Amino acid sequence: MAKKIKEINWDYAPSLESTSHIEVKEKYELFIDGKFVKPSSGNYFNTVNPATNEVLSSIAYANEKDVDNAVKAARKAYNEVWSKLSGKERGKYIYRIARLMQERARELAVIETLDAGKTIRESRDIDIPLACNHFFYYAGWADKLEYAFPNRKVESLGVAGQIIPWNFPLLMAAWKIAPALAAGNTVVLKPAETTSLTAMKLAEIIRDSGLPAGVVNIVTGYGDTGAAIVNHEDINKVAFTGSTAVGKIIQKAIAGTGKKATLELGGKSANIIMDDAPIDQAVEGIINGIFFNQGHVCCAGSRLFVQEGVADVVIKKLKRRMDSLIIGNPLDKNTDVGAINSKEQLDTINKYIKIGINEGAEMYQASCEIPKNGYFCPPTIFTGVAQSSTIAQEEIFGPVLTIQTFRTVDEVIQKANNSPFGLAAGVWSDKGSRVFNLTSKLNAGVVWANTYNKFDPASPFGGFKESGYGREGGMHGLSAYVKLK
Ligand code: NAP
Ligand code: MG
Numbered sequence: 236m237a238k239k240i241k242e243i244n245w246d247y248a249p250s251l252e253s254t255s256h257i258e259v260k261e262k263y264e265l266f267i268d269g270k271f272v273k274p275s276s277g278n279y280f281n282t283v284n285p286a287t288n289e290v291l292s293s294i295a296y297a298n299e300k301d302v303d304n305a306v307k308a309a310r311k312a313y314n315e316v317w318s319k320l321s322g323k324e325r326g327k328y329i330y331r332i333a334r335l336m337q338e339r340a341r342e343l344a345v346i347e348t349l350d351a352g353k354t355i356r357e358s359r360d361i362d363i364p365l366a367c368n369h370f371f372y373y374a375g376w377a378d379k380l381e382y383a384f385p386n387r388k389v390e391s392l393g394v395a396g397q398i399i400p401w402n403f404p405l406l407m408a409a410w411k412i413a414p415a416l417a418a419g420n421t422v423v424l425k426p427a428e429t430t431s432l433t434a435m436k437l438a439e440i441i442r443d444s445g446l447p448a449g450v451v452n453i454v455t456g457y458g459d460t461g462a463a464i465v466n467h468e469d470i471n472k473v474a475f476t477g478s479t480a481v482g483k484i485i486q487k488a489i490a491g492t493g494k495k496a497t498l499e500l501g502g503k504s505a506n507i508i509m510d511d512a513p514i515d516q517a518v519e520g521i522i523n524g525i526f527f528n529q530g531h532v533c534c535a536g537s538r539l540f541v542q543e544g545v546a547d548v549v550i551k552k553l554k555r556r557m558d559s560l561i562i563g564n565p566l567d568k569n570t571d572v573g574a575i576n577s578k579e580q581l582d583t584i585n586k587y588i589k590i591g592i593n594e595g596a597e598m599y600q601a602s603c604e605i606p607k608n609g610y611f612c613p614p615t616i617f618t619g620v621a622q623s624s625t626i627a628q629e630e631i632f633g634p635v636l637t638i639q640t641f642r643t644v645d646e647v648i649q650k651a652n653n654s655p656f657g658l659a660a661g662v663w664s665d666k667g668s669r670v671f672n673l674t675s676k677l678n679a680g681v682v683w684a685n686t687y688n689k690f691d692p693a694s695p696f697g698g699f700k701e702s703g704y705g706r707e708g709g710m711h712g713l714s715a716y717v718k719l720k
Pocket of ligand 2: 282285349350351430
């Protein structure tokens with residue numbers, strides 16, 4: 236008789252990414268008109284490493300006056316230089332930025348991990364390469380706009396005001412800046428207050444690239460800095476990625492002003508496992524969709540729907556896999572789950588976990604050790620979740636997964652679409668016909684089949700309903716920055 240082998244608890248030796256090659260200054264100024272300038276208020280705020288709570292640097296706070304200076308610099312650069320350059324010349328600058336980013340990829344990845352709390356695996360393998368690829372991709376379009384919009388006269392819009400969140404700091408900056416420049420616009424960009432560092436590194440790269448002064452301006456600050464950009468009368472376009480609540484404020488603020496807008500907002504995306512799905516791959520896809528990134532992804536697969544026949548086995552395997560996840564120092568290359576971006580976000584996540592318990596759902600948390608310092612949340616699932624419950628309806632933006640079961644295809648389509656959001660979805664099935672049937676009926680901007688969270692610069696991304704409007708990426712992303720005649 237085979238002897239039962241005692242389960243061995245494998246531990247990995249620590250494998251920390253070095254921080255010796257990075258430069259983080261004590262203080263970062265505003266990047267306006269090609270120069271680093273002091274904020275007119277003289278005020279700075281701290282940015283911390285959420286995994287340790289250590290202060291990394293102090294960041295300049297831009298008020299309305301600084302925003303006005305940035306918009307003026309962008310307007311001047313638009314009128315005098317950028318709108319007069321050929322697409323071919325614009326493309327050369329964008330390529331140069333992409334190459335400089337690639338050369339400094341390791342430094343950018345480490346700084347992103349320190350400032351945002353995301354794992355080095357994610358920043359090194361996903362954020363930074365994708366950010367570079369975005370610049371490469373749109374550099375290629377700069378001199379080919381007439382092919383993107385055949386038989387139309389293509390004109391740039393002018394000055395774009397761009398506001399981004401903290402979950403993919405450099406990548407979101409790339410999503411916004413690259414297509415705007417390719418289409419001939421100039422830019423004023425504001426990063427999120429907890430993650431300004433890679434935006435300031437990008438400002439250094441932009442300065443080093445020789446891009447004409449004022450074409451890209453980066454102003455750091457709080458929400459009111461963002462509002463000053465949105466409300467500035469000389470902005471032609473607002474591109475915003477962030478919460479649905481702020482998206483609604485922006486929508487109201489620009490109504491009737493003639494400003495063009497793209498809003499990329501929240502999500503509560505459905506990940507659907509059919510009974511003929513490849514179960515082990517699907518379990519890995521669930522983990523990838525909600526836990527590897529601390530759930531800090533707008534399109535996170537935060538609502539899991541499992542067909543009844545395979546529900547027990549999927550949940551069993553999922554719990555087992557959750558228990559093997561390594562949570563901890565984001566700089567360690569073995570870490571699967573990093574830190575929550577801020578104390579505020581951790582408080583929000585914990586508030587929702589309490590609501591889930593009070594609503595009567597059954598909670599299971601991964602049995603992994605949580606570091607004592609910094610902000611961490613163990614991967615968490617809820618079973619027995621009602622469709623109408625708060626945790627199944629509202630965006631949590633953390634490593635919290637709700638699980639519901641279903642019997643028929645019609646039932647899961649109805650449940651998946653019963654959400655105020657419509658950003659993304661995933662479908663796992665062995666049969667192409669089942670996949671196509673589901674993907675055509677799900678109200679989501681992106682639907683992945685037998686995979687999850689895959690991005691490419693050539694592929695458009697964006698949502699329906701309260702997930703916003705407009706598309707970023709691909710040719711669609713260009714149309715958000717041009718007037719067609
Ligand atoms: P947020 O609070 O809406 O903040 C986003 C950005 O807007 C930040 O730079 C923020 O500055 C700024 N801001 C705050 N109030 C503003 C105002 N009244 N006017 C103009 N700007 C203002 O969102 P978040 O919590 O940082 O990010 C998480 C949200 O982003 C989630 O809902 C997520 O789903 C969404 N998201 C969507 C996508 C997508 O493509 N659909 C991608 C990533 C994230 P401060 O940081 O200084 O407050
Ligand atoms: Mg930070």
